[in-house]
Amino acid sequence: MGKPSSTSLWLTTQKKKRWPLMILLVLSVSTVGMILVRSAFDSCSVNGNRCGRFVAEKEETSGIKIGSPNPLGFMKSKLVLLVSHELSLSGGPLLLMELAFLLRGVGAEVVWTTNQKPVEADEVVNVLEHKMLDRGVKVISAKSQKALDTALSADLVVLNTAVAGKWLDAVLKDNVRKVLPKILWWIHEMRGHYFKAELVKHLPFVAGAMIDSHATAEYWKNRTHDRLGIKMPKTYVVHLGNSKELMEVAEDSLAKKVLREQVRESLGVQSDDILFGIINSKLSITFILYSIFKMIKNLLNLLFITGVSRGKGQDLFLRAFHESLEIIKETKKLEVSKMHAVVVGSDMSAQTKFETELRRFVQEKKLQKVVHFVNKTMKVAPYLAAIDVLVQNSQARGECFGRITIEAMAFKLPVLGTAAGxxxxxxxxxxxxxxHNAGKEGVSPLARNIVKLATNVEMRTTMGKKGYERVKEMFMEHHMSHRIASVLREVLQHAKVHSRTTK
Structure with a gap:
C-alpha cells in the first residue's frame, strides 16, 4: 500500500486512541467465513402462510427491540447434536460452529461431530475443535457409540449441508427412523451434483429444512421432485444479516474516510474518480472468533478466500465495464468522472486459465490504468469503504444468498446485481x-447500468441510502436472531408431538 497522504495521517492522529479498536473491527469483518456473534438470521416458512416474500418479514420484525431477552433462551438445558460434513474454515462449518456458541450462550448442552475428518493431523481442525471445547461444546467421533447414543437422546439434531446425509445410515443404521423427526437439515448447496439419493433420501422425513434463500429453496423443491421423485419437508428460508461489529465500521464516517483514502491511494484512484468493485468474498467473521484466526494466520490466504471464478462473473463484468467506457466515449453529451474497476480476490500466483484470461482481456483492451486486480485478502471492509458501487455478478442460478451484498448496502453502496438467486x-x-440478466445477454444491460450510475450522482446516493435503510429494516442481527429461534421452536414442537404419537 502506498504512503499515506497528509490528510490520512492527520485523521489517524485524531483517532489515535480509537485506532486499535478500529483495526480490530476491520479485521472482524474480514471475508473468511460468516460467524455471527449473537446470530443474524431471517426465516420464514415456504410451505405455510406465515411469510410472504418480504412484506411479512418486515411486519414480523418491526416490533423487535434491541436489548430484548435472548430469543434462544428456551433452549436452556436442551441437548443438541450438531453434525457437520467437515470441519474447516468454509462457510457451512463456520455457520454451524457459531450456532453451537449461540446455544451454549443460553445454557444448552451442545455436542459436535464431524463426519469427514482428515486421516492425518490437521492444524485447522485441531484449533477449531479446541476452540469449541473451550466454549463448552463437546466434540465426539462421528462413528462412535457415543454419537449414536447422543442422537437418540438429543432434543434436536442439526444436520449441516446435503453431504452430511451420509452420516445417517452410516452411524444410525436401524435407528434412523427414530431420529429423523427431530432433525433440522441446514442446506447451503445450489449445485446439481448434490441431488443424489444416497445423500438426501431421508430428507422428506426430517422435521424441517433450513435454506439460505427462497430461490435456493425453490430450486431444491423442484430438483428433488424432478430428479429423485421425493418431496421436501417443511422448509424455512434463513437470510443472513450484518453483525453489530460490521455495522459499527459501516456507520463510522471517519473510519470509512481513512480507509477510503488509503485504499484509493494504493490503487492510484483519485478522490473524485468513480470506482466499481466486484468482490469475491466467502462470508464474514465477527470479533468472537478472531482469536482462532490469529492462531492460524499463516493459513488464512490459502483457506479463506476463493480466487476469481467463472461462476462469479468477473469476466462478464470486465466486458461490461469496457463496453460502458465505449458508450461514454461515443456519447459526447455525457459528463462523467474518470471510471475505474477493481477485482478483489485475484490470485495470479495460482496461474489458473481463467485468471490469465481476465488479465489478457485487460491488456488487449488497454485497460491497465483503470482496471485493478487486488490479491486474495481477509479484509473486505476497506474495499467497501473505497468503492462507489458494488457489482454482484454471480452467474447461472446466482448466489444462495450473497452476504457481501448486504455488507455493501450497510456501507450505503448501490448494487448492480444479476437477477438470480x-x-x-x-x-x-x-x-x-x-x-441485469445472468449470462452473456446480461453484459450490455450491465454496461448501460454502469453508465447510469456513473453519470448520476444523485441516483447513486439515493440508492445507497435506500439500501442502508433496507439493511436496518431487515438484515440486522436483532431481527434475524428471532427468526432462527422461531425455526428451532417449531422443530422442537414437531419432535415432541412425534414422540407422543410413537409411544
Whole structure:
C-alpha cells in the first residue's frame, strides 16, 4: 500500500486512541467465513402462510427491540447434536460452529461431530475443535457409540449441508427412523451434483429444512421432485444479516474516510474518480472468533478466500465495464468522472486459465490504468469503504444468498446485481440498485447500468441510502436472531408431538 497522504495521517492522529479498536473491527469483518456473534438470521416458512416474500418479514420484525431477552433462551438445558460434513474454515462449518456458541450462550448442552475428518493431523481442525471445547461444546467421533447414543437422546439434531446425509445410515443404521423427526437439515448447496439419493433420501422425513434463500429453496423443491421423485419437508428460508461489529465500521464516517483514502491511494484512484468493485468474498467473521484466526494466520490466504471464478462473473463484468467506457466515449453529451474497476480476490500466483484470461482481456483492451486486480485478502471492509458501487455478478442460478451484498448496502453502496438467486431477495430493482440478466445477454444491460450510475450522482446516493435503510429494516442481527429461534421452536414442537404419537 502506498504512503499515506497528509490528510490520512492527520485523521489517524485524531483517532489515535480509537485506532486499535478500529483495526480490530476491520479485521472482524474480514471475508473468511460468516460467524455471527449473537446470530443474524431471517426465516420464514415456504410451505405455510406465515411469510410472504418480504412484506411479512418486515411486519414480523418491526416490533423487535434491541436489548430484548435472548430469543434462544428456551433452549436452556436442551441437548443438541450438531453434525457437520467437515470441519474447516468454509462457510457451512463456520455457520454451524457459531450456532453451537449461540446455544451454549443460553445454557444448552451442545455436542459436535464431524463426519469427514482428515486421516492425518490437521492444524485447522485441531484449533477449531479446541476452540469449541473451550466454549463448552463437546466434540465426539462421528462413528462412535457415543454419537449414536447422543442422537437418540438429543432434543434436536442439526444436520449441516446435503453431504452430511451420509452420516445417517452410516452411524444410525436401524435407528434412523427414530431420529429423523427431530432433525433440522441446514442446506447451503445450489449445485446439481448434490441431488443424489444416497445423500438426501431421508430428507422428506426430517422435521424441517433450513435454506439460505427462497430461490435456493425453490430450486431444491423442484430438483428433488424432478430428479429423485421425493418431496421436501417443511422448509424455512434463513437470510443472513450484518453483525453489530460490521455495522459499527459501516456507520463510522471517519473510519470509512481513512480507509477510503488509503485504499484509493494504493490503487492510484483519485478522490473524485468513480470506482466499481466486484468482490469475491466467502462470508464474514465477527470479533468472537478472531482469536482462532490469529492462531492460524499463516493459513488464512490459502483457506479463506476463493480466487476469481467463472461462476462469479468477473469476466462478464470486465466486458461490461469496457463496453460502458465505449458508450461514454461515443456519447459526447455525457459528463462523467474518470471510471475505474477493481477485482478483489485475484490470485495470479495460482496461474489458473481463467485468471490469465481476465488479465489478457485487460491488456488487449488497454485497460491497465483503470482496471485493478487486488490479491486474495481477509479484509473486505476497506474495499467497501473505497468503492462507489458494488457489482454482484454471480452467474447461472446466482448466489444462495450473497452476504457481501448486504455488507455493501450497510456501507450505503448501490448494487448492480444479476437477477438470480438470493440477490433478488436483497436488492430492490431501481430502488437499492439495478438488476441485469445472468449470462452473456446480461453484459450490455450491465454496461448501460454502469453508465447510469456513473453519470448520476444523485441516483447513486439515493440508492445507497435506500439500501442502508433496507439493511436496518431487515438484515440486522436483532431481527434475524428471532427468526432462527422461531425455526428451532417449531422443530422442537414437531419432535415432541412425534414422540407422543410413537409411544
Amino acid at each position: 438470493g440477490t433478488m431477495e436483497i436488492v430492490v430493482n431501481r430502488t437499492t440498485g439495478l438488476l
